[in-house]
Amino acid sequence: MDIFLQQTVNALALGGTYALLALGLAVVFSIMGLINFAHGELMTIAGYVLMYCGIAGVSFVVAVPLALMASVIAAVLMERIAFRPVRNGSGATMLVTSFAVAMILQVLFQNLISTRSQPVLLPAMLSDSVHIAGMVIGVNKLAAIIATVVMLVFLDWFMKHQKTGIAMRAAAEDFAVARLMGIRANTVIAGAFALSGLLAGVAAVLWVSQRASVDPLMGFMPVLKAFIAAILGGLGSLRGAVAGGFLLGFIEIYLSAFLPPEMQEFREPIGLGIVVLVLLFRPNGLIPSATLKAEKV
Amino acid sequence: MKKLLTLTAIGALLAAPSFADTLRIGAATAQTGGLAPYDAPVMEGIHIAIDEINAAGGIGGTTKIELIEKDVRSDAAQTSIAVQELVDTGVSALILPCDADPSLAAIGIVSSAEIPAISTCASSPTLPMIGGDYMFANFPGDNVQATVSAAWAQEQGHDTAYIIYSPDSQYTTMPLYFAEVFEKMGGTVLGQDTHSIGQQDFSAIATRIAALPEQPDVIMTSSYEPDFPSMLKALRSAGVTSQMIGSDGIDSPTTFSLGEAGEGVVFTTAGYAEEGSPLEAFNAKYKETTGKDSETVFNAVGYDLIKVIEAAVLAADGSTDPKALRDAIANLENVQGATSAITYKGTDGMPVRQVSLIRVKDAGREFLGSPSPDAALIPAPRMQ
Structure with missing residues (x-):
């Protein structure tokens, strides 16, 4: 039972990080129908800021807000430079654009910073663990769970009570009508990117605090997981993204924890098999977006 | 003229x-x-x-x-x-x-x-x-590196081992060579775990090892960045204190900047600047x-x-x-x-070269030696 509880805490921490990542993708998708595969590179940028802060001797408490800021700014710039010109293009055009942005950034990181991964100095405290009710919980796990809760509460408040947030929800429901009501498209889309940048930044801090290094290609794996989580939850639905993130975290941890040793090698295919199974029963995801116009024939 | x-x-x-x-x-x-x-x-x-x-x-x-x-x-x-x-x-x-x-x-x-x-x-x-x-x-070669680190572990009096490897590449299966040599030399391998390359989270594996009835003396892996630091930190924060042994893939600045968690890690690599x-x-x-x-x-x-x-x-x-x-x-x-x-003479193209053992100490390198492995112990290359 103890082990089960302990693994559940592990699953919560991992699921929370996935939820933040999936939310970052969902915020943008819900408004402009773009799956931003360069989302991971926003994390890499935040990671490099943490690295340079460590080298410059800047305290971690200052480095984290700087990293978040960098990823927000990068997200807004990304929208302005790469995505605005193709905003009215087809979904495929935007998807390919996002791949191009990701690749260009990766090559820039490799050529301008380093091909090798660079160490990030982290406070020793993050490697510690605390004992709660007979369980050993790593500080970074605890931080992941707390950060997820804080971000979800913040997002809920932002979407319900902030003008930009309400405008974003309106735009997600029907952009054309929202514009007729006087909502500026540029503000809403830039706002969505800024929000996804913030989510990427928070996820990056959690991600980097586990791996202690940044490399030019580090963004790929998290964005892949986020993509799976967002599909699982229901593309374009924010609540769905959170649910999908947590479910994916639970699937991964429980399989890794309780699958018999001889089956462990097939952990990932089994995990993805479960995802497919869920989608068979709920083809639009766990909590589908109300406005997703998926056609069925 | x-x-x-x-x-x-x-x-x-x-x-x-x-x-x-x-x-x-x-x-x-x-x-x-x-x-x-x-x-x-x-x-x-x-x-x-x-x-x-x-x-x-x-x-x-x-x-x-x-x-x-x-x-x-x-x-x-x-x-x-x-x-x-x-x-x-x-x-x-x-x-x-x-x-x-x-x-x-x-x-x-x-x-x-x-x-x-x-x-x-x-x-x-x-x-x-x-x-x-x-x-x-x-x-x-991977098999030579594993022989050197297994022999070192035995020399230090470590009798039990646990291996964590990834079947995703030839290189990351080095712990299987380690287990073979370690058992040949009389040690016991308590168990093994697999992960995939690029796996972010090792908490499930760490929790399982921490809950073993007998803690292994050493944990051997040939995983490298970013997996290795995640794995090490997860193990340490779950309370696992076993000696970690790695390989040349972690011969990188990150390994030396992990602070307390990185101290004492031993790995094999291609040389040491004496x-x-x-x-x-x-x-x-x-x-x-x-x-x-x-x-x-x-x-x-x-x-x-x-x-x-x-x-x-x-x-x-x-x-x-x-x-x-x-x-x-x-x-x-x-x-x-x-x-x-x-030296290439007498080999099939896999050179005979020195393998150095390094321990992380005070965020720097401590040279443990460049032992020549016993040729009889080196496992045959294993086709995957």
């Missing part, structure tokens, strides 16, 4: 040993993508060696080295395309990426063109086995050339590779004929590189 001069010149040319003017080497390595962290530093070392040799007038004072580089983007198909292009330009030797898989993708072209190819730093002992006569490695050693001299030269400290032994490994080719050209009496070079490489003995003496 003019005629006489010409005749004398021709005579002099005929009398001189048949050193060619240039040796053309083709490098198809990964300057971008997942293998770039290894191939890029190797190429730096290669450039340093080539510049040094050319500045001294070339190999044997006459044969300058011309390097043609192509980026294969860590992609197997691109590697075979790049190798074909290089073969078409008439290179005498090829340099292939730091992994067995893309290197083997080019093997058909290499074998039919009969040009010797050396992988920058692939360490899977199966590479030259599958690759055939023209394929050479440039790094201590005072007065060739590696120390190389590192000084690296700093002088590039203006920064060498972050990794892979710089020196690149230097070694060119020293091997230089030695082969000398052994072939200055010939740049690919076949003659292949035979010369296969018979090289004790070529002094930056990291160690390198």
Whole structure:
């Protein structure tokens, strides 16, 4: 039972990080129908800021807000430079654009910073663990769970009570009508990117605090997981993204924890098999977006 | 008079040993993508060696080295395309990426063109086995590294081990060699876990190990960044205090900047810069050339590779004929590189080189020695 509880805490921490990542993708998708595969590179940028802060001797408490800021700014710039010109293009055009942005950034990181991964100095405290009710919980796990809760509460408040947030929800429901009501498209889309940048930044801090290094290609794996989580939850639905993130975290941890040793090698295919199974029963995801116009024939 | 001069010149040319003017080497390595962290530093070392040799007038004072580089983007198909292009330009030797898989993708072209190819730093002992006569490695084999670390663990009185490996690549299955040697030497392997390369979260594995009825004395893995730091931190924060043993993949600055969690980690690698050693001299030269400290032994490994080719050209009496070079490489003995003496004679292309044991201490390197492994203990290469 103890082990089960302990693994559940592990699953919560991992699921929370996935939820933040999936939310970052969902915020943008819900408004402009773009799956931003360069989302991971926003994390890499935040990671490099943490690295340079460590080298410059800047305290971690200052480095984290700087990293978040960098990823927000990068997200807004990304929208302005790469995505605005193709905003009215087809979904495929935007998807390919996002791949191009990701690749260009990766090559820039490799050529301008380093091909090798660079160490990030982290406070020793993050490697510690605390004992709660007979369980050993790593500080970074605890931080992941707390950060997820804080971000979800913040997002809920932002979407319900902030003008930009309400405008974003309106735009997600029907952009054309929202514009007729006087909502500026540029503000809403830039706002969505800024929000996804913030989510990427928070996820990056959690991600980097586990791996202690940044490399030019580090963004790929998290964005892949986020993509799976967002599909699982229901593309374009924010609540769905959170649910999908947590479910994916639970699937991964429980399989890794309780699958018999001889089956462990097939952990990932089994995990993805479960995802497919869920989608068979709920083809639009766990909590589908109300406005997703998926056609069925 | 003019005629006489010409005749004398021709005579002099005929009398001189048949050193060619240039040796053309083709490098198809990964300057971008997942293998770039290894191939890029190797190429730096290669450039340093080539510049040094050319500045001294070339190999044997006459044969300058011309390097043609192509980026294969860590992609197997691109590697075979790049190798074909290089073969078409008439290179005498090829340099292939730091992994067995893309290197083997080019093997058909290499074998039919009969040009010797050396992988920058692939360490899977199966590479030259599958690759055939023209394929050479440039790094201590996985099975040799595992033998050295298993013997060290036994020496320290560690009787029980746990291994964590990834079936995703040949290299990350090194712990299976470790387990084989460890058990052969009388130790007990308590269990094993697998992960996938790039896996972010090791908490489930850490929790399972922490809950074992008997804690293992050592945990061996050949996972590298970013997996290794995540794994180590997860194990330590779950309360697992076993001795961690790793391999050359973690010979990287990150390993030394992990703070408390990293202290005491032991790993095998291709060399250690002892005072007065060739590696120390190389590192000084690296700093002088590039203006920064060498972050990794892979710089020196690149230097070694060119020293091997230089030695082969000398052994072939200055010939740049690919076949003659292949035979010369296969018979090289004790070529002094930056990291160690390198011998190909008597091997199938997997060189005999020194393996160094390093322990992380006070965020720096503590040299534990370069023991020669007992040949009887080295496991046979395992085909996956």
